[in-house]
Amino acid sequence: MKQRLLIVEPSEVIVEGLKAILEGQVRFKLLEPEMNVDRLMERIVATHPDIVLINPTLVNQVSKLRDNNSMAVVALVYQYVERETLKNYDAVVDVRDSRPVIIDTLSQASPGESQMLSSNYELTKRETAVLVQLAQGKTNKEIADALSVSVHTVISHRKNITHKTGIKSVAGLTVYAMLNNLIDESSLL
Numbered sequence: 001m002k003q004r005l006l007i008v009e010p011s012e013v014i015v016e017g018l019k020a021i022l023e024g025q026v027r028f029k030l031l032e033p034e035m036n037v038d039r040l041m042e043r044i045v046a047t048h049p050d051i052v053l054i055n056p057t058l059v060n061q062v063s064k065l066r067d068n069n070s071m072a073v074v075a076l077v078y079q080y081v082e083r084e085t086l087k088n089y090d091a092v093v094d095v096r097d098s099r100p101v102i103i104d105t106l107s108q109a110s111p112g113e114s115q116m117l118s119s120n121y122e123l124t125k126r127e128t129a130v131l132v133q134l135a136q137g138k139t140n141k142e143i144a145d146a147l148s149v150s151v152h153t154v155i156s157h158r159k160n161i162t163h164k165t166g167i168k169s170v171a172g173l174t175v176y177a178m179l180n181n182l183i184d185e186s187s188l189l
Contacts, residue, residue, distance in 0.1 A: 002029040005106065006049035008058065009076060010035050014095060018053070018076075021099050025166040027107055040065070051109055053093060056081050062088040072109040100167055100175045123164060128182060130157040135174040135183050 005028045009015050015033045022028050028051075034043050037058045044052065049071055056075040059065060065073055075081065075089040078096075086092050091109040093102050123131065126147070133143040140158070144151045167173050177183045 003027060003050040003106075004029050004031055004048065005051045005053060006031045006043065006047060007033040007076075008035075008037065008040060008052060008054035009033065010055070010058070014076070014078065017095070018102075021102055022106075025103060026163060027103070027166055044071070051106060053106065056085055056089065074106060074109045098172075098175065100172045100179070103166060104176075104179060123161060127157050127161050127164075130154055131161055131173060131177050132182055134158070134161075134170060135177040 005022065007015055007018055007030070009018075012035070015035070019030060019033070022030055031043075031047050031049055034040055040059075044065065051072045051074060052065065053074045053076050054065075056062075056077065057079070062073050065071075072090040074091045074093055075086055077086070077092055077094045091105050093105050097105070126149075129147055130143055133146055138146070140151050140154045144154045147154070161173065162168055165173065165176055167176055174183075
């Protein structure tokens with residue numbers, strides 16, 4: 001089940017950038033962004049988002065957003081915000097973060113989502129082996145030879161990995177492998 005994500009941000013440039021990063025992800029269903037905080041509570045009640053990604057300078061009290069709502073509230077930061085303020089949020093996304101980091105942060109923000117990912121999107125042992133080889137810079141042919149499978153099987157595993165993680169680039173998959181402790185930096189040299 002996709003997590004319903006509501007972006008609350010007055011800057012069209014920031015909103016469009018986030019949409020470009022998040023559209024097409026298997027984990028999220030993007031709701032129509034809200035640029036006006038005056039209507040925010042109405043939108044939350046009407047759309048029941050699982051995650052609200054909001055500029056923390058727009059609201060005085062995060063707790064008011066959570067009244068009678070079991071959603072994650074994630075701070076969207078691109079300017080200075082006091083650390084004490086950010087402690088009230090379930091997670092923090094910085095616009096300077098990479099695509100995989102933003103996706104991972106949002107995925108882990110909602111407790112239900114992280115449980116769903118671990119049960120429905122867990123990589124198999126063979127997919128993990130392919131991912132590790134891929135992160136080490138090996139070609140499909142080299143991976144096939146190392147794992148004693150066909151190139152077509154490697155390609156199928158890569159498609160499954162991309163579908164499960166929502167990450168399409170080799171660089172993104174390498175970061176994913178590192179963040180999930182499948183490889184360390186020394187194995188990339």
